[in-house]
Amino acid sequence: MKVFLDTNVILDVLAGRQPFFPDSQCVMTFCERNSGTGMASVLTFCTVAYVLRKSLGRDQMVVMLRNLRKFVAVLPMADRTVDWAIASGCSDFEDAMQYDCAVSGSADVIVTRDRAGFSISQIPVVTPAEFNVRYP
Numbered sequence: 001m002k003v004f005l006d007t008n009v010i011l012d013v014l015a016g017r018q019p020f021f022p023d024s025q026c027v028m029t030f031c032e033r034n035s036g037t038g039m040a041s042v043l044t045f046c047t048v049a050y051v052l053r054k055s056l057g058r059d060q061m062v063v064m065l066r067n068l069r070k071f072v073a074v075l076p077m078a079d080r081t082v083d084w085a086i087a088s089g090c091s092d093f094e095d096a097m098q099y100d101c102a103v104s105g106s107a108d109v110i111v112t113r114d115r116a117g118f119s120i121s122q123i124p125v126v127t128p129a130e131f132n133v134r135y136p
Helices: 007-014 021-033 042-056 058-069 079-087 093-104 128-134
Strands: 003-005 038-041 072-075 109-111
Touching (some): 003 007, 003 093, 007 042, 021 128, 042 072, 058 072, 072 093, 079 093, 109 128
Parallel strands (some): 003 038
């Protein structure tokens, strides 16, 4: 199974955001235990780096990203992703880019706390809590 992790799920864990941390941590643990399942877009890694650098400093941010890369694959974005997001009609451009990235990575499920951002998805979209019930 390929699990596409939205930015908010990764940030919940790496930034220790409460009350979201426990459910998101379980999803990340699932991906860590099941090698080859976790994936995120290159945009997610950029956003996470920006947020963590500001809150924790560069050195801590690098350590966290290095550890994340051990079990989360980075999916690229290209011209096609941007063009699709522009043409998609989605109200949230960033979510449209994330969705196209999940599609191109052949994701089986998208895990996010922003289900509304993926309303056009043909891939199942679940919250971290829902994921943990369906895929214990």
